Amino acid sequence: MTCAVAFFGCSCSLTDDSESSEPKRSSIIEKSVTTPSAQDVENDKDYADVKTDYAYDTLTDDYVKELYMRIAKSVDTVYAPNITTTGSLSDYQITQAVEAYKNDHPETFWLKGSSLFVPYGDTTSVKLDYTVQNDKLIAAKKKFNIAVASVLKNLPSGNDFEREEYINNYIIDNCRYDDAAAENNDVQGNENDAYGALVDGKAVCEGYARAFQLLCNKANIDCVLLSGTANSDNHAWNGVKIGGDWYQIDVTWNDTDGENNYAENDYFNLTDDLMFKDHKLSYKYSELNSQTYLSVGTWCNFYVPKCTAEKYNYFNYKxxxxxxxxxxxxxxxxxxxxxxxxxxxxxxxxxxxxxxxxxxxxxxxxxxxxxxxxxxxxxxxxxxxxxxxxxxxxxxxxxxxxxxxxxxx
Missing domain, CATH: 3.30.1370 (Ribosomal Protein S8; Chain: A, domain 1)
Structure with a gap:
């Protein structure tokens, strides 16, 4: 039997409970599954002083954790790999693993949120899906790395807020919102990933958010992707840790595209109370199971930080x-x-x-x-x-x- 997993965007019932404590970095619990070492993945990071596994730390299913780690070991190949992993996995489990990895690693712009899988008894073969492969992927990675290096070259050496402000301003000054792709729900290129925002210079909200997360990680700032709705439309934004406290930031809505510039940065480092006046979080994967997930089919969240600090709100600080x-x-x-x-x-x-x-x-x-x-x-x-x-x-x-x-x- 061949099955397909796809990541769909649609509205869902909402919850507003946030996790009050930050997850600690954890190792994989090895019981009936065998996984690559978490340290192997840590060694591959080029930014060691920032936590980039918030989504992974929310996973409780050992089979999902194993698949996550196997994705980590395979995702840099120039062609979409077939991965054999332990357990007869459901689409819910596979989606969790793929989306958790994408959420922790926005630099993997070529990894799509869909995959093909075939259960074989006690194992499952998972075929990842790439947006681009082979020589085209090699060329795209080169362009992407050059673009990221160019941004970071002028990164200020100031505090967290100053580096965050530089990143926010760079994105809104150099990326335009792709209204056509958003309105028609027709993403043809890289509009929903960091490549679109940083190389093509056009993106939808997910591309803005993934680019912001990536650049914050590179600047040693903890950052996570948040998903939900705004104005009844699917939307993505970020949680960011500044000066030891978490804030919510919506870079897409900070970008006024030259109109109503007085509203620029109104969504820069807000508390939960302020952001949730017009943004609503989707379910967390931890709130779902394989049955309830089928009725949701939407963007979901992994780690959701509690944001109550006010010191580094854009207006309070400046x-x-x-x-x-x-x-x-x-x-x-x-x-x-x-x-x-x-x-x-x-x-x-x-x-x-x-x-x-x-x-x-x-x-x-x-x-x-x-x-x-x-x-x-x-x-x-x-x-x-x-x-x-x-x-x-x-x-x-x-x-x-x-x-x-x-x-x-």
């Missing part, structure tokens, strides 16, 4: 927080610095312990913003000079006011 406009001298200096940099926008974070509407009214109608801009001009000696009237965008959910800076010739 802009001043105002709790009392009468004691906010740092705002004028921050606006002056933004003007010196030629920034298009500047943001003010309203202290979450104050009433946002009240603070907005005071800042806008009692002349505080006007005074801060005027003082910024004085600090800079009117070079550059900012117009003292400007557009302000309210971001109530984020507790942020974003000011569009207008420069006077």
């Amino acid at each position: 802009y001043p927080t105002v709790s009392d406009p009468d004691n906010a001298d740092d705002v004028s200096q921050a606006i002056a610095n933004a003007a010196k940099n030629g920034d298009e926008y500047f943001s003010i974070v309203v202290d979450k312990n104050t009433d946002f509407d009240y603070m907005y009214d005071r800042i806008m109608n009692d002349g505080y913003l006007y005074n801060w801009v005027s003082e910024a001009n004085e600090i800079n000696g009117y070079s550059p000079r900012l117009a003292e009237s400007c557009y302000v965008y309210r971001k109530d959910e984020l507790g942020v006011l974003t000011v569009e800076l207008e420069y006077v010739d």
Whole structure:
């Protein structure tokens, strides 16, 4: 009997419970199965100081773990390999293994989420599926490695946030969202993998997320892929560990494609509460079994970090927080610095312990913003000079006011 496993995208019932503790790196439990050594795979990594096996650590089925490790030993071949693994496996088990490996290793852009398999008694033969093979794969890997090296060449040596910001900005500046592929559900090339984002310069959300995960891993930042829905459509984004805490980031939605730039980076390092206002997680594989999985047929998750930290939220980290406009001298200096940099926008974070509407009214109608801009001009000696009237965008959910800076010739 020949069976096929495919990775489909569709909506499913949702859960919002996140794992509260981070899984530890574990070795494979060897009982009735024989697996390649986990250390063999570790030795193949070119970024040793970052954890890249979050999906693997959620696996509890020894047969699935074995297949994962056999994929790891075979996936670098230039042709799609046949793998013989222990156990008479179901499509649910095979899908878990393939998707777990893909989620842990976004650099394997050629590995598809589908496969053919044939059970033979106590073993199963699994034929992996590649998007490209042989000489074309060799050439594609070369282009991909050059592109990744080019990005990392200018990686700043700063803290986690600064490296993360560079990666986020690189992707949104150099990749465009492929609306046609997304709207027609018709991915013809590499739009849903890191190759599409980093080499072709076009991708859908999954390509954005896998490219971000890969570059974060290369920059020694832990990062995982998250799957679910947004605006009722299938969607992919990331969890990222910055300064020791987990945050959610949606690089696709941070990319405004030159429109509504005031909203750029609104989805940069959010808490669960903020992200889940318009994003919903799909099931975790650990919540399913071989029967319930058949009725879902959707993008599912492996490790889902709990994200409650706020320190490295984009706005909290980069802009001043105002709790009392009468004691906010740092705002004028921050606006002056933004003007010196030629920034298009500047943001003010309203202290979450104050009433946002009240603070907005005071800042806008009692002349505080006007005074801060005027003082910024004085600090800079009117070079550059900012117009003292400007557009302000309210971001109530984020507790942020974003000011569009207008420069006077």
